[in-house]
Amino acid sequence: MKTERNKRPKVMIDLNLINTLVEGCPACGKKFSLGDMAVPAIGSWGGPKLIHEAEAVFDEKSQCYVERRHFEGMHPEK
Ligand SMILES: [Zn+2]
Numbered sequence: 214m215k216t217e218r219n220k221r222p223k224v225m226i227d228l229n230l231i232n233t234l235v236e237g238c239p240a241c242g243k244k245f246s247l248g249d250m251a252v253p254a255i256g257s258w259g260g261p262k263l264i265h266e267a268e269a270v271f272d273e274k275s276q277c278y279v280e281r282r283h284f285e286g287m288h289p290e291k
Pocket of ligand 1: 238239240241242243264265268
């Protein structure tokens with residue numbers, strides 16, 4: 214039986230989040246801007262951290278976001 218697990222948490226960067234994400238996005242190293250869409254993704258940095266949505270791919274297998282370059286490293290055949 215197939216269970217619905219299409220949970221894709223997505224957040225819009227607001228002032229509160231900007232204040233907690235002073236280091237910026239670990240994927241591109243840039244600061245977040247108000248209104249950016251971000252997702253918690255795993256990557257070379259380890260556990261889930263918020264990165265820009267455009268820099269993440271959704272891994273259907275593990276049902277979580279993975280940073281694009283990290284994902285390609287995990288699936289070199291693609
Ligand atoms: Zn980024």
